[in-house]
Amino acid sequence: MVYAYDRIDERMLADRAAEFREQCGRRLAGEITEDQFKPIRLMNGLYLQLHAYMLRIAIPYGTLDGAKLRALAHVARTYDRGYGHFTTRTNLQLHWIKLRDAPDILDELAKVGLHAIQTSGNCIRNLTADPHAGATADEVDDPRIWAEAIRQWSTFHPEFSFLPRKFKIAVTAASQDRAAIRVYDIGLRLHRDEDGALAFEVLVGGGLGRTPYLGPTIRERLPVKHLLSYLQAILRVYNRHGRRDNLWKARIKVLVASLGAEEFGRQVDEEWEASDKAAADLPDTELARIRAAFAPRGFDTLPRVSAAFETLEADDRAFARFARHNVKPHKMAGYAIVDVSLKAPGETPGDCSADQMDLIAGLAERYSLDEVRVAYEQNLILPHVRLDDVPDVWRALAEADLATPNIGLISDIIACPGLDYCALANARAIPIAQDIARKFADPELAETIGELKIKISGCINACGHHHVGHIGILGVDKKGEEYYQLTLGGSGEDDASIGQILGPALPADKVTGAVDDLVAVYLRERQGSERFLDTYRRAGLAPFKEAVYAEAH
Amino acid sequence: MPRLIRWKDGRAEAAEDPFTAVADDEVVPPGDVIISLTRFQVEGEHLLGQGRQVGVRVEPDEAVEALAYDLPRIAVVALAFPKFRDGRAFSAARILRERLNYAGEVRAVGDVLLEQARFMVRCGFDAFEAADGATPRQWAAVATRFHHVYQRAADGREPAFAERVRA
Amino acid sequence: MKALTANRLDDGEVVFWNAGAWREAFVEAEIFEGEDAAEAAEARAKGQITLLVEPYLIDVAPVDGGLAPVSYRERLRALGPTNKLDHGKQAAGGGGIEVLAHARGSARSTGRVNLIKRK
Ligand code: SF4
Numbered sequence: 060m061v062y063a064y065d066r067i068d069e070r071m072l073a074d075r076a077a078e079f080r081e082q083c084g085r086r087l088a089g090e091i092t093e094d095q096f097k098p099i100r101l102m103n104g105l106y107l108q109l110h111a112y113m114l115r116i117a118i119p120y121g122t123l124d125g126a127k128l129r130a131l132a133h134v135a136r137t138y139d140r141g142y143g144h145f146t147t148r149t150n151l152q153l154h155w156i157k158l159r160d161a162p163d164i165l166d167e168l169a170k171v172g173l174h175a176i177q178t179s180g181n182c183i184r185n186l187t188a189d190p191h192a193g194a195t196a197d198e199v200d201d202p203r204i205w206a207e208a209i210r211q212w213s214t215f216h217p218e219f220s221f222l223p224r225k226f227k228i229a230v231t232a233a234s235q236d237r238a239a240i241r242v243y244d245i246g247l248r249l250h251r252d253e254d255g256a257l258a259f260e261v262l263v264g265g266g267l268g269r270t271p272y273l274g275p276t277i278r279e280r281l282p283v284k285h286l287l288s289y290l291q292a293i294l295r296v297y298n299r300h301g302r303r304d305n306l307w308k309a310r311i312k313v314l315v316a317s318l319g320a321e322e323f324g325r326q327v328d329e330e331w332e333a334s335d336k337a338a339a340d341l342p343d344t345e346l347a348r349i350r351a352a353f354a355p356r357g358f359d360t361l362p363r364v365s366a367a368f369e370t371l372e373a374d375d376r377a378f379a380r381f382a383r384h385n386v387k388p389h390k391m392a393g394y395a396i397v398d399v400s401l402k403a404p405g406e407t408p409g410d411c412s413a414d415q416m417d418l419i420a421g422l423a424e425r426y427s428l429d430e431v432r433v434a435y436e437q438n439l440i441l442p443h444v445r446l447d448d449v450p451d452v453w454r455a456l457a458e459a460d461l462a463t464p465n466i467g468l469i470s471d472i473i474a475c476p477g478l479d480y481c482a483l484a485n486a487r488a489i490p491i492a493q494d495i496a497r498k499f500a501d502p503e504l505a506e507t508i509g510e511l512k513i514k515i516s517g518c519i520n521a522c523g524h525h526h527v528g529h530i531g532i533l534g535v536d537k538k539g540e541e542y543y544q545l546t547l548g549g550s551g552e553d554d555a556s557i558g559q560i561l562g563p564a565l566p567a568d569k570v571t572g573a574v575d576d577l578v579a580v581y582l583r584e585r586q587g588s589e590r591f592l593d594t595y596r597r598a599g600l601a602p603f604k605e606a607v608y609a610e611a612h
Numbered sequence: 613m614p615r616l617i618r619w620k621d622g623r624a625e626a627a628e629d630p631f632t633a634v635a636d637d638e639v640v641p642p643g644d645v646i647i648s649l650t651r652f653q654v655e656g657e658h659l660l661g662q663g664r665q666v667g668v669r670v671e672p673d674e675a676v677e678a679l680a681y682d683l684p685r686i687a688v689v690a691l692a693f694p695k696f697r698d699g700r701a702f703s704a705a706r707i708l709r710e711r712l713n714y715a716g717e718v719r720a721v722g723d724v725l726l727e728q729a730r731f732m733v734r735c736g737f738d739a740f741e742a743a744d745g746a747t748p749r750q751w752a753a754v755a756t757r758f759h760h761v762y763q764r765a766a767d768g769r770e771p772a773f774a775e776r777v778r779a
Numbered sequence: 780m781k782a783l784t785a786n787r788l789d790d791g792e793v794v795f796w797n798a799g800a801w802r803e804a805f806v807e808a809e810i811f812e813g814e815d816a817a818e819a820a821e822a823r824a825k826g827q828i829t830l831l832v833e834p835y836l837i838d839v840a841p842v843d844g845g846l847a848p849v850s851y852r853e854r855l856r857a858l859g860p861t862n863k864l865d866h867g868k869q870a871a872g873g874g875g876i877e878v879l880a881h882a883r884g885s886a887r888s889t890g891r892v893n894l895i896k897r898k
Contacts, residue, residue, distance in 0.1 A: 067760045067772045074758045087789060089829040095744075098697075099727060107832055109856050110867050111791035140866055155866070157790035181697065211762040211772065217734035218706055218765065221699025287763075298703050303672075333711065338764045345773035407862050478852060479860035489862040539851065 060193065060428055061124050062207050062352040064172040071214070072169040075176060079103050080162035087159065102182070102220075104150075104175030105161055108482050112156040115178040116168060120188035120206040120230070121149035121433035125424040128431055130171040132416035138164050143416070145401060145409040147473060147524055148227070149187050149433040150178055154480050176214060181222045183213035183294070189231040189238045190434040193353060194442040196390035199251050201353045202232040205259075205286060208341055208349060212287050219294045223301035224309035226294070227266075239435060239551040241265045241273045242527060244311045245293060249283070257283045263293060263323065264315025267521035271557045272312040277324035284346075288339035292331035296323070357428045358443070361393025365446035380464040380502055381453050393446050397427075399439040399456060400463040400471065404500035407489050408474040409437030418459050426452050435524075437473055438466065463502075469511040469578070470496040473524055477517025477534060478541070484517035486534025486541035486567070491515055494571045499578075508578055511591045514549075527551035529592045530577060531558040532570065543570045547577070547603055548595045559600055562608050576606040616719075617740040617748045619733055624752035627739075631667050631688060633721075646690050646719075649674050652682075660685055669721065672700035676708050683714045691737070693722035702735045709736035709766035729754040736766030780846070781817045782808040783824060784856070785834035793856045793868070794831075796820055801830070804868060805857040806875030810839055810846060845875070847882035854879055 064072070079099075086096040100106075104115035116131065123131075131151055135143045138160045139153040146152055156164070168174055178185055188206045192198065209228060213219070219226070229238040232249035240246025246262035258280040265274025281289050293311075302308045315323045372379045385398040399419060401409050411419075419439060423431045426448045427441040434440055444452055456462035465471045472495060475481065477488030492515055499505050514528030525531030531546035542564035549558030565573055578591075580603050585594045595603065618627040631644045636651055640659065646667035647655070659666050667688030670676055679686065689708055691701035701720065708714040719739040720732050726746035733755040740751065761769050770778075782805070783796035794801040795808030802808065811817035817836050824834035838849040848854050858879050859867015869876050 065776070067775060070759050071762075074760075078757055087829065092828055093788075093832050095725075107786055107791055109852070110793060110859060111786075154860075159789045181699075214762050215730075215758065216763060217731040217761075218702045219699070220731055221697055221702065221728075295703050299700055303698055303700075335710065338710075341773055342777070344777050348776065478855060479862050484852075487861060489860075493862065541851070 060353065060356050060430055061122055062203070062349060068172065068211075069169070072172065072174050072176075075103075075174060076162065076165040076169050079165055083158060083162050098180065100158075100161075101179040102177070103161075103165075104178030105156070105158070106179065106482070108154065108476075108480050109478075110480065111154065112158055112161070113480065114153045114156045114161060114164060114175055115146075116143075116151045116153070116173060116175050117178045117185035118149050118151060118173075118433050119210050120186055120192070120203050121190050121435075122188075122192075122203060123423075123431040123433065124429045125420040125431070127171045127173055128416050128420035128423065130168060130173060132413040132420065134164055134167055135416070136413040137167075141414075142410055142412045144407070144476060145411060145433055145437050145439070147435045147437060147475070147522060148185065149190075149435055150185060151433075152476070154476070179225075180220070181224050181226075182220045183216060183222075183226045183228065186210060186213075186228045186230065187238055187243075187435060188229065189233050189236075190432040190440050191233065191237055191387070191396055191442065192231075192432075193355065193430075194389050194394075194396050195233055195235075196388065197235055198231075198233040198249075200232045200249050200257055201350075202230040202238075202247075202249055204346070204350050204353050205232075205247070205249065205283070206230045207352075208286065208346065209290065212290070212341075216294075218291075219298060222294070222298055223303045224306075224311075226297075226311065228290075236553050236555075237434070239524070239527070239555075241555040242267055242271070242524070242551055243274065245290070246274050247286075252280045259283060259286060261289065261293075263327075264312040264320070266310050266312040267524060267526045268310065269307050269519045270313070271521070271526040272316060273555050273557065274312070275315065275320035277315075277320055277327065284343075285336060285340055287341055288334060288336035289327070289331055291339045292327045292334060295334075296326050296330055300326075355391075358391045358394065359445075361391070361445060361447075363392045365393065365449075368446040368449050371450045377457075377464070378450065378453055380506065381457075381462055382449070383506075384464045384466045384468065385462070386449060389443065391443075395444050395446055395449055397441040397444045397449060397452055398434075398466045399441060399461050400465055401438050401461070402465055402471045402496065403460045403463045404465075404470050404496035405493055406460070406496075408472050408492050408496075411439070415459050415461060418455065419461070422452055422455055436466075436471065438471070465502070465505055467510045467512065468505040469499045469508050469513065470505055471512070472496055473512075473514040473528070475516050475523035477515070477523075481517060483520060484534065485519075485536040486517055486543065488515040488517040488523055488532075488534060491532060491534075491543065491567065491570050495574050498571050498575065508582070509590055511578070511581075512550075513574070524551060525549070526557050527555065528558060529590075529595070530574060535564050537564060541567050543567065545570075545573060545577075545607070547600060548592065550592060554592075561600065562604055565607075573607045577603050580606045615742070617742055617746070617751050619738045619740070619751075619755070622756065624748040624755065626748050629741075631665070633669070633690075644687070646688055649678065653678075656682065667717070667719070670701075670704060672698050672704075676704045676712070680712055683708075683712055683716070686716055688717040688719050688739070689714065690719040690721045693720060693724055696723040696725045696728060698723075702731060705732070705735040705737050706766050726750055726754055730756075730758065734761065734765040734767045734769070780839040781811045781814075781836045782839050782848070783811070783817065783820050783834060783836055784808070784853070785824060785831040788828075788830055788832050791832075796824060796834075799823070804871075804875055805848070805879060806845070808839075811836075842878060842882040844881070845878040847879050854882055 229243040248260040261278040262274035387396040432440040474492035478484035515532040516523035527549040545561040546558030644665040665687040669690040797809040
């Protein structure tokens, strides 16, 4: 069900680990300076943050199995402080790493096919995919097949390892976008064209950061067999023509915006037509090999409904609530997709202790065909749980504080590490998230409010996706104080949009109150089944703005 | 004279550099020279007529395609890395090799560092003016460290997907 | 007043200079009254490339009960993350930690403080 690394993939990781061990050795011995070493360690996802080194481990297209998750738990326990932080890029960050341990950690990870390759640097980063891949009924293919093809192609790419800036790709094959493909450097949406053939819609030049853009489509129907040659053409145009004089203008979104999507697309086509497509594209044999690795296996033929599930749903209000928010339909009868919430109110969004990881690994092995997914909302997913088993899974999760029934609700907040850890931050993000989540911890209240996505970044790099939060919160530095800029109306999904600034930035202790005011306006103004976002879009900024800033005058 | 590392048949060796790099405001000395693309476009014909070897230095913001028709007469294309982070020359090298079928020397000049060896070799560079004083032995070690590659490039190495079919 | 800080190369730990040695607790940092001594120490630290990453000077000011870095970011470095009080230097507790934890007034970084001051 999950791609397993073969001899070649494993050798690649071993070679990489050996290389990094040698590079670390040279640095510790003083043979190379920090200036020379920094780009090397960054290419391996090793940052120096405020308190220690941070290692960013790639989780390609967010897919894990029990063994991988256990290995992450083991590394977190042995070399860090017993926990890890899942990010919006579906990576895992360990925040208390020692440089001298890093080579050993890479060896440990390599044993289970994990690594930190290309989790930093101006290269093609670890890619993300629909976390429901292979489990949802609304997809035309398993997008991970294509994500794995791209993973291999982009790994140590000789031409594209020194791009103008980092480069991120997201893939989905579903009608509902759960991978935020419009805010990626390249977003790929797999669909079927009129003839029923698989094709990619290719979006280029989306991104958040200082100047957020939603990526325009440059090709509606790219035949799937040409995926890699077409990606090569896009990357080559970008590598040659993307700006390198200004860090803030170096992302592909600026190139696409300055040329216009049409002209950019034309240049890509020109490059593509001039290239030897057959040399770049994957042969059918390899695609078939990868496809076979993701083939559904192990599903039983089950009745559509489960008595065990329905009985408990009727009898237990807590379970019923969990079922409403954390259990999603599966393509196979009798199965469900179960969300594991890493957002217990008051906890750090995305943090997962080693013990929790072990527990989830065990549940995956026992109940979810040995699969776990990481969602960019900083939650985990057990993608293939029998309806009959959902009650057991729920109980086990609840015992470990992992069953908060809040997926998509107000306390399911995205927050980047912010100034508590990140050397680039302006302000803290985590305490703001904790405070808001505590305020709305009552599940009854959260449910009354309904879908509301709050996203918090500690600086304009926007790792917390604040631009696409229904309520976005951005940490800014106002004369040396932590302040927070609120935006409203963003969305990273099918109805993608960039949020509008609500008004002047607020001090930390006013943020939760402001959110409370915004919610009150929504509850007052909403019509019918409108979500917060819908009400905002209908009613506009004014009533919200008035509520938040009224007291100030 | 900068020390040159040459890459041939999977091996790196130290080499004397017969070429003199000539800046645009310098008088062209006798012997084999490497000149800028702009100068080549003005004086190239004349210099080649003197029976010497001429190499052309291409900056990252210049298109190697401008040399397409002259390539058979050019002994060296020197692709510049003003900073190691500026990766445009990687594309230029592949275009020279794979699209324009250039068979002469493709030389990396500028901020050329050991850690880039394997990428450069893969993109078709075969001569290096290492800015960090890397030795040919170090160069070869970095360039050949990885047993496999995942994609086709200008070095003709067999990518993983082809190896897998063979196995 | 200034102190000299860096991250230790081999484990990343935040450290403070005191008379040529590196200490983990801010209370043990040497406080420089004059620019010259501070800069001399910084220059020496910059030469210790197998020990340190990026040594730099930070501004320090009196607060209730003692001294603290002026910048908020530096106080976080000297304490640990505010979301996990059992991690980082703050876990050790003690008077020095208390002083830092209660220090108010803030600026993001010394570099910025200098900029603001110069204006
Ligand atoms: S958004 Fe800024 S503060 Fe948050 S993790 Fe990214 S770089 Fe750090």
